[in-house]
Amino acid sequence: MRAAPVGAILLRQWYLLRGSPVRALPMFAWVGIDVVLWGFIARFLDSVSGAAINFTAVFLGAVLLWDLCGRVMQGLTTAFLEDVWTRNFLNLFASPLRISEYVTGLVLASIATSLIGLAVMLALAVPVFGLSFLALGAQLLLFLLVLYGFGVALGILASAMVLRFGPASEWLVWPIPALLSPFCAVFYPLTILPVWMRGVARALPPSYVFEGMRAALSGRPFAPLPALWALLLAALQIALAAWLFIGVYRRAVRTGLLARYSAETLS
């Protein structure tokens, strides 16, 4: 892994953000809207339910953490799609850039942009709605790592899908977080789900995060094993997604699909 080519992918993202401030808007706008919307919903539920549950912590915290995971995936996919939209594949893949360097650059770009979203999220949710992630203690760091890892795995998977099925498959990629959210038990305990959905949920690292978050907020002691298992699962899924991406890339080189992404014809 060489630093300069990885840095080039990161630098390109920086140039794009600097050159068009409109690109930075989604990093702030959607996060802000989610915080405000769910903050007021949670405040309303707190005022009418009289239940022992702290809705602000459970709902708003869950929404924001899930949003973060989605932002990581979208950041990575968007950085990849830049090369689709600008028809840049031939310039990139006919260069000494290695696939591992390209994917690492995309991952780092995505982490950098989503950290900005995380900062905005905390800046709004903590003072305005009194949400305190500090209640989660040190396990918050573990939860964030799991969500980042899963977001990265989804982003690489989504990029592989676009590379395999062509630019039109972009529309398949964006709804992935929404499709997975019922299985990840973002807002409810896993026990609510039917057995078959629970089976799927166990393969999705965020479900352990949200179960752990609810347990911590209800005062139960931290159980490190499920969180560590989720972290391992996320790492495995990153490796699997990277393996898939490389396989799709190799197939695209073998069949000529990669050249066709840029060339008008294969003469």
Added chain:
Amino acid sequence: MSAPREHPADSAAADALRVRDLRKSYGGLLAVDGVSFEVASGEIVGLLGPNGAGKTTIINTILAVLMPDSGSIHIGRVDVARQRALALARTNFAAVYASLPGNLTVAQNLRFFGLIYRVRALSGRIEELLRQFGLEALRDTKCGVLSSGELTRVALAKALLNRPRLLLLDEPTASLDPAAGRDVRGAIRALARATDCGVLWTSHNMYEVEEVCDRVLFLSHGRILLAGDPRSLPHLHGARNLEELFIQLAREPLTHPAEQLA
């Protein structure tokens, strides 16, 4: 019949590019059928042929964005199949269908690709190329708003960033006016002589090919039909000029490729 031109750097060790028995098919269609050729250091070779002859397929296999069914490609002594990154670090290309990202400026594009090619003293190299291609005034202009002629100059600047040992140019002057085209041809010829860079050049402009290429390869249906000096080849085959020979070959391929190369 014409044989490939003799030149001092014919030994395999000095070849910028060596292609051996290259084959590629798409489904049942044989796009490249056992093509072998070399480009010596400092030599400019024209790869000619009608649309669908296999030119872009050959270029894509050399650039490792398309895997051949069989055959070998060496850039210098480096096998593209085995050491892709090392081989491509010594290569660069410009093609009409591979424009640079329009949402980056000229200077940003050069820096982006300069980092990918790990160019040493990159800032100085960028300034040198901006001057060489008259792009200084456009350095902060986004490539998306450049004219096609300006884009070609930027693509050529990018193609020279890493001082390549092999340069692949797919119709590099297609979008240029005659004066700009002549300047580019002059620049590439000077580059090939000064740096010993081998150049593989495709073009449909036979006058340009005659002016710039040391040697040409006529390709049809994925095979090399003829190879030789573009200035003497037409007369050897009863054609008035290269364009007439091109049309003749495109319409009525010669009897058998092996006979023509014998």
